Amino acid sequence: ANEISPEALAKVNEIEKKAKKIGLMELTERTCKWPVGDPATEDFWFCGLPVQQGKPYCEAHVGVAFQPMSARRDRRR
Template sequence: MSWTDERVETLKRMWTEGQSASQIAKVLGGVTRNAVIGKVHRLGLSNRGAEGEEVPVAEPVLAPAPEPLRPEPVSEPEPPRPVPPVAPAPMAVVPARRPIAPAGQPLPPQPSANEISPEALASQREVEKRARRLTLMELTERTCKWPIGDPATEDFWFCGLPCAAGKPYCEAHVGVAFQPMSARRDRRR
């Protein structure tokens, strides 16, 4: 369907008479309501009153421009404060990680089930007797981070003894924390 001069004149007449876009589309035939609305906008007929007269578009109201900010007078400038020199942070020593075995390769040797025993638990209790009893803020990467006690009480602390190589805990707590799968499976039965 094309917009012929005759069809455009019919659209203009019906629009100024106050007909709806749907009514105009029915009379013209072969066009949709949206096509009529689009043509009305392109022709500049989109504003109309109740009797079909043009409705003037209100001019936008502009707010007055804000006044420029004026700096407040300063009686005397403050002398610059000396900045204390900052010492460079010490370089962190990262322990070497064990390589991960690729798929299909045998796993690295694991501790055997006989290494986890009641004696290991007893040695853990002995270690806790000579532990350093550190707070969270006192821990470093070289101290054992094994928590002891209830964190909700005042009597909560961390072991603090020297860590085992590449582990977050001392030797006694490593024996408790890192148990082979077979020992855990046997204990569940």
């Protein structure tokens, strides 16, 4: 399990309030494909915010998905 920094989590909580909450059929290469919720329920959606270039996710979700080890250690200090 990836350990997520409090800053990254706070950013994600903020972004999920602003998220477009789009469905699978609305995804394009320009929409964040971060899934939120339980796929078995009605309350399931994808973030849908503009992606960071070359990544499948928006800036906040990239921050959670691709946290380098070294950056994580530095944050503890």
